[in-house]
Amino acid sequence: MKSITLQGTAREQVGKKETKLLRNEGNVPCVLCGGEETIHFYVDERALHPLLFTPDVFLVNIEIGGNTHQGVMQETQFHPVTDRALHVDFVAVHEDKPVSVALPVILTGTSPGVRAGGKLRLNSRKLKVKGLAAKLPDAVEVDISKLKIGQSVKLGTLQVEGLEFLESPNNVVVAVKTSRKAMMAADSEEEEEEAPAEA
Numbered sequence: 001m002k003s004i005t006l007q008g009t010a011r012e013q014v015g016k017k018e019t020k021l022l023r024n025e026g027n028v029p030c031v032l033c034g035g036e037e038t039i040h041f042y043v044d045e046r047a048l049h050p051l052l053f054t055p056d057v058f059l060v061n062i063e064i065g066g067n068t069h070q071g072v073m074q075e076t077q078f079h080p081v082t083d084r085a086l087h088v089d090f091v092a093v094h095e096d097k098p099v100s101v102a103l104p105v106i107l108t109g110t111s112p113g114v115r116a117g118g119k120l121r122l123n124s125r126k127l128k129v130k131g132l133a134a135k136l137p138d139a140v141e142v143d144i145s146k147l148k149i150g151q152s153v154k155l156g157t158l159q160v161e162g163l164e165f166l167e168s169p170n171n172v173v174v175a176v177k178t179s180r181k182a183m184m185a186a187d188s189e190e191e192e193e194e195a196p197a198e199a
Contacts, residue, residue, distance in 0.1 A: 001136045003059040004050060008041040010064050028085045032062060032071050034092035039064065048085055052076060055104040055126065059133055060090060072101055072133065093133040100166065101136065102126040105173060109145025113176035118149035124173045127155070128166040135162035147176045 008030065011018070019029050022042050032039040041064050051058060051073055062069045071090035079086055093099055104126055114120050127140050140160060142153055156169025 001059050001133060002056055002138060003061060005061040005063060006043050006047055008043050008062050008064040011040040011042055014040050023086070028088055030088045030090060032069055032090045032092055033074075034071075034094075035069065039069065043088075045085060048088065051088075052085055056138060057101050057103055057136070059093065059136075062090065070133070072099055095132070095134065097132075098130045098164075099133050099136075100128065100130045102128050103137065104139045106139040106141050107144050107174060108141050109143050111144045111147040111176050113147050113149040113151065114144075116149060117179055118176040119179040120144070121175050121177055122173075123175065124155075124167075124171065127173070129160075130164040130166055131162045137163075142173055144174060144176075147174070149176050149178050151176055 011022075011029065014029075022029055026045050027042040028045050028048055029040070029042050032041070041062070051060070057072065060071050060073065062071060070093040072093060073088060074091045075089040076085055077087040078084065091099060105122065105124055107120075107122065111118070111120060129136075129140070137160065140158065140163075142158065144153065147153065152172045152175035154169065155165055155167055155171045155173055158165065158173070
């Protein structure tokens with residue numbers, strides 16, 4: 001799992017007035033839950049960009065007042081108009097306690113169904129999983145090298161050591177659907193088979 005370090009500053013007050021002032025100064029209020037105590041702090045908005053604008057999940061080393069806390073980003077509130085981050089929730093990471101995150105999906109291999117003209121449809125770009133932070137992979141790899149037209153990969157068929165998937169096993173992660181091109185090719189083949197042989 002990738003890691004990143006954030007420089008945070010403890011918040012002495014958490015009222016609306018101070019929160020507005022922090023945002024006006026280019027900072028983002030944050031909270032770290034799940035540890036011995038809930039920690040309220042803020043970070044420079046620009047420092048959050050590597051976390052917010054990527055599908056990757058990071059183990060975040062949050063340095064506050066000389067102490068380092070490990071966590072993962074759990075939820076972010078964005079401004080409805082400007083899309084600026086308004087608040088970020090982190091959950092503390094412990095060596096012996098599983099953490100829940102949403103990992104990106106990476107497709108591997110080449111689908112014979114796609115080569116035959118089918119259309120690849122990725123239904124889940126991220127999957128909710130649970131596991132120990134030290135064993136969390138950067139992404140969930142899904143092999144599509146055997147997918148033909150009309151076939152799919154369901155969550156229940158995926159197995160990754162140390163990971164527990166938190167969504168329904170019947171959820172379709174990726175599928176190869178028929179396309180107009182594939183249907184035209186199939187119709188063409190049928191016409192050739194039905195054509196009478198020349199005398």
